[in-house]
Amino acid sequence: MSLIKKINNFFSKAESTSVLGVSLHQHSFAFFSCPEQGESQFQQISSPLAEHPQQIKIQQEKYQLQGQCHLVLASSQTQIVQVDKPNIPENELNAALKWQIKDLVNHSPEDMVVDYFDGPILSGGNEKINVVCASKKELLALIGPLNQNGLTLKSITTEEFAFASLLSVQDDACLMVCQQPNEEIILLIVKQGKVFFSRRLRGFAQISTKTEEELSLGIVDNLNLEIQRSTDYFERQLKQAPIRSIEVIVPMANEALLARKLAENTNVAVNLLTMPEGFTHSREFAVSLGATKLNNMEPII
Structure with a gap:
């Protein structure tokens, strides 16, 4: 039995149709709230990782957050x-x-x-x-604020699964180039609604601050090299059929340029990931949104 199921056995709450997705970062956290009544909202809160539990409680009270909560841990926590x-x-x-x-x-x-x-x-x-x-100790500190005062913690997952949940289920393998603001880039290969491969890169956290010239003079080449290494491993070592497309979700001003530059070095289609209807302009909140749309993706912890 998962930790979440054990915890929820101690609580008897009526199911709410309100949902809350919370994604943790090293120096901030973001949330997407979709209440039963009223408009959805996104918020980004500056906070050191160690202070997230206290800050989550403050924001829960400030915005009267309620309903089924889905938590995405920071990459440094898993x-x-x-x-x-x-x-x-x-x-x-x-x-x-x-x-x-x-x-x-x-x-x-x-x-x-x-x-x-x-x-x-x-x-x-x-x-x-x-x-x-x-860490069990870290999780227990987070669970309290997210499982009280009208909130019920339903799942704990990782960035990888939250990003992948935004991709429509398809038979062909798709490589995703994903990033939360100011975090490292993640490469995923998703096929038939399942994460077949994941890799957390290093050195790309500040890519959004780079100029077009800086992107063109080495950064995109380095990213292309990591993509090629990942596809080679997937196809040659894992003996899988070649990927058929690349989907990019790297929220920054030059995101379209990044996709075009990546397309110059591959023979598959490179697209900007299509966000769910109504959330086209919320790309920087993709993970907190994706946490609420796990679909057939399994919650992890």
Whole structure:
């Protein structure tokens, strides 16, 4: 049973149709609120990561936030590692995974909350899983403000799944180039509504501050190199069919230029990700919005 299910067993609240998506960043957090009545709203709140629990409570009271809450952890709060899937019963997996990954992550098994999502089955039947790990202590500090005063915490997930939820389900593999404001870029490969591959890059957090000339003189080339490495791994190592398109969601003034420059070095279509209807101008809030639209995406923790 997931941590969220255990917590919700202690609460008996009528289901609300209001939804709240909260995405945490290193120096801020954002939320998307869609109440039963009234207009939807987005807000970005400056706050150090350690102060998020207190600030979330303040904003909940200020904006009277209610309903079903979906939380997206900051990338610095989670680690994702790929391991061989143990040959044990499913109900024993989470407990076993803590000890299998203890030397690969920064948390002790006693402070770990883990879950996993399946990776592709490699030739020879070797099955991989992607294990997501977070600190139990950090999660418990966040859960309180999001599970009281009219809020019910329904899911905790990662940026990867929140971004992927915005992509329509399709049979062909699609590579997503994703970024939250002032955070690092993430590369995802999504196929049939599932995350097949994810990679967190380094060195691109300030890409939105770069001029057209700076983007053209090296930055786009470096990003293209990372994209090529990822597609090569997906197609050659994982033995998957080639990707058919690239979708870009990197909210900045030169986003269209970035997409055009990426298109110059690939033979597949490169598009700006289409946001859900009514939210075309809310690209910087894609993750908090995506958290409320997980669809067939599994909440992680």
